Structure formats: C-alpha cells, structure tokens
Amino acid sequence: MVKRLKCPLCDGSDLKEIDIIKSTDIILLWKKRNINVSNLFRGNNFIFKYKCQICGLEFFNPFVSGENKFYSELGKEDLYYLHEDKTEFVYSSQYIKEGDRVLDIGCGCGAFVKYINKQVVYTGLELSSKAVELAQKENINVVKKTIEDFSKENKYSQDVVVTFQVLEHIADIDKFICSVILTLKQDGLFIIAVPNNKSFIRNAQNNLLNLPPHHLLHWDETSLQYIAKKYHLDIVDIYKEKVTNVHKTWYYSTQISNHIRSLLGMSTKSVNRAFFSKIIQIISSLLSRVAKYSSLHSKKDGHTIVIVLKKVSEHP
Secondary structure, three states: OOOOOOOOOOOOOOEEEEEEEEHHHHHHHHHOOOOOOHHHHOOOOEEEEEEEOOOOOEEEEOOOOOOHHHHHHHOOOOOOOOOOOOHHHHHHHOOOOOOOEEEEEOOOOOOOHHHHOOOOEEEEEOOOHHHHHHHHHOOOOEEOOOHHHHHHHOOOOEEEEEEEOOHHHOOOHHHHHHHHHHHEEEEEEEEEEEEOOOOHHHHOOOOHHHOOOOOOEEOOHHHHHHHHHHHOEEEEEEEEEEOOOOOHHHHHHHHHHHHHHHHOOOOOOOOOOOHHHHHHHHHHHHHHHHHOOOOHHHHOEEEEEEEEEEEOOOOO
C-alpha cells in the first residue's frame, strides 16, 4: 500500500501539486556554479512541488537535502556567508535584553552576535564545518550541533532563540520546533526569519538558492502563523522587509521577466532552461540596469519575512 503524502507542517493531506521539476535541470544549473549535486538526486528523476490547502505551506517532494560537503562547497562562494544589509538582524536585536541567553540556530559564522550590542550569553549552532571554523577563529561561541541534541542538555535555558534563513531547510519541522520550545524559558521568544514566498522571489525562475537541495520548504505569512496555532505560541509581531539595495536589481529583473512572460501567455516555473526563457532573462537583466534607479522597489515586500513568537505554555 502506497503511503499517502502529508504536509510536513500540519500533517494534512489536502495538497495541490503546483510544479514538476526535472532533477537533471537542477543538477545542470548547479554544475554551472561548479557544485556537483548529482549524487543527492540519485534515484529521483523528478521533484514535485505541493501547496497545503490547510496551512498554506509549500514544499518539495521527495525531500532532497544538502549535506556537509554541499554546504562547505557553497560556503566557498564569497557572498554566501556575508551578511550585509540583513534587515532581520537589526529588527530582531530589539527583542534581546542585557544578560539574555541567546541561541542562534544555523548561525553560519555567528554574524548576528555583532548586531546585538548588549552583553548576552550567545551560543550558535551550525552544521557547516567551514562556518564553525570561521566563527571560532573570531572567538564566537559556535558549535557543530543540532537543536535536537542541544535541547536534551539545555531544557528551559534560553531567553531568545533565533533562526535566520533556516526553517526552509528543515525536513522534520515538528521535531525541530518542539526542540526549540523545549530550550526556551517560560515567556521566551522564538524569532523566525525565512524567505517570503509571497514577495517578488516567487516569480524568480532558476533561483537555485530557493530550490532543493538548498531549500525544501517555502514559507509565507499564512504558514508562519500556523506555527503559532499548532504549537500554542503567541504572535508578538510579524515584520516584512522591503526590497533592499542588495536585491533591487534582482527585483526589477524578476518583475520585468515575469511581465514579459505574462504578455506572451507563458507561465512562471521554478526551473526553466528553455532557450526562449533565457532570451527573456537577458532582456530583463538589461532593462533592470535602468529600472534599478527607480525608488519603486523600496515600497515592495522584499526577500525576508520575520515572525516573533512567545512561549506561553510548557508543552506544544
């Protein structure tokens, strides 16, 4: 008997298939960045994308996750561990008080600690060996450990737990969130920042960093709010950044290419390696060089959405 596919967040089975991607297309796109992911997709010729009609979460199936080698290779790219123009860091720092115990899950090189500007007890958890090495060279307290393992030894110990651009990578959402809640003190805060897949990035084709094996889940305001409902957490605030200067050229290029496809009656796909699609992208990139001098982007929802949750009960 074939096991029925269920949503990784709400465990519901009211799912809508919204995209089908050839694994070879993803592999070839990564190959252009000199990263070989073919072994990760072995046995999976196609990746399907679904939207849960209950909680709004979008996810890929089967889950094809990056491993340490993949992230070590990705970490070699200059921009991957640089954190300039991270509005979620500035926004989240306001919720941290002097003397707080702060846990930063999937912290990279521990860059967030530099934004806090208060005396805190900071611990970063990171699975990339390269990132841990870089952090420790700067004497930042980052260890190679999962939240599941950390929570077993540190129950009810943290005032604030932050996860910046992490939850989109997690296959076992329930285990992850329950472990976070276990580490939090009563009235502790859980701050989640993820790509906002109701923003312009939804229309970005061939966006490798928003596809497997990097991202497994696509979040938006609706699915983030469902976390509060399921785990009996209070919503303190929701923050949507506007398009930043770092992303403005990408924003205009994406919007222009999406508009051209719409005029031509073409759909937007997660991956599109067709020749005509490449021509549209070239034209859009050229036009975006002029459009970026507009200020329109500063009023539009950008890459990231943040939700601040408060623990109000001992058990989810």
